[in-house]
């Protein structure tokens with residue numbers, strides 16, 4: 001987002017206008033992430049994974065920019081369709097779907113979906129005959145913040161039998177999908193996954209099936225801390241680009257499902273200290289947002305955040321906790337923060353993904369942050 005001074009001005013202005021907790025989504029940052037993706041992966045069409053942040057205004061913003069959408073359920077599909085997404089720009093990228101949700105996809109002409117097991121193929125064939133399917137394979141998720149291969153992905157040697165089965169059932173096996181785990185900072189995960197996918201493309205061809213879509217999933221990393229020095233998107237993308245060129249035919253269509261990378265850097269969360277005490281030899285600050293609200297990513301996303309105060313001064317070891325009556329609602333045990341008073345602001349940058357998306361509305365009567373786009 002903006003330079004430090006401008007940022008503080010915005011924080012003060014918007015907190016005064018809207019109150020706290022407040023989640024500001026920067027349209028400039030959404031646009032910047034989208035443009036960066038297009039610039040460094042020009043041959044890869046992005047389907048924004050709305051699970052990262054399903055805010056309707058964000059969806060509309062990406063729809064207007066021309067993005068497609070990755071949805072995980074009929075409800076997410078309904079949301080993007082209502083906002084105006086075209087069915088041909090939607091991928092139903094949950095490898096396990098209910099009969100009801102698959103039928104909903106068929107009724108709404110969403111015909112591209114992923115699978116990673118045989119029973120799913122029977123379900124798809126029954127509820128959405130002729131669907132175009134991508135077999136999702138299990139790939140290495142080493143070092144990623146969220147390990148997705150624990151739950152998803154066929155063993156690569158199962159891919160060909162599944163592709164042949166799909167064809168037999170009247171479906172259109174069109175390609176391969178994978179996910180290297182969210183916030184992937186090890187390029188090797190992508191490179192190995194691309195090699196494995198290319199081998200499956202070759203095997204399918206030898207068996208008379210020409211695959212033409214490769215879905216490289218999500219996982220593109222962002223900076224959660226100013227001092228993060230892991231591989232940046234630009235470097236990672238140039239490695240991926242080279243491999244795509246080397247391993248796949250010219251007519252292959254490449255797609256991706258970025259979630260965190262599109263929404264994360266755009267989010268700025270503003271909270272206020274609603275209480276303070278001194279216990280266990282440290283400062284305890286109770287904020288108006290917590291684990292059950294916009295810091296839910298600490299639990300579900302395994303994410304750590306950089307907490308910033310506007311106030312300056314000598315820093316002390318501090319605990320940050322949320323507003324509920326649950327001691328689990330402890331945000332961090334060890335932050336270096338200046339002496340804060342009730343009413344002081346604590347803010348977090350780059351928190352637009354997997355934060356409000358998994359917040360619990362109304363636990364103990366506390367609501368997640370109001371969301372505004374500016």
Ligand SMILES: Cc1ncc(COP(=O)(O)O)c(C=O)c1O
Nearest residue numbers: 049182183218219257258259260
């Ligand atoms: C199938 C699928 N696609 C895309 C994403 C988005 O991943 P990311 O936020 O790492 O880009 C996820 C995240 O869980 C996912 O499960």
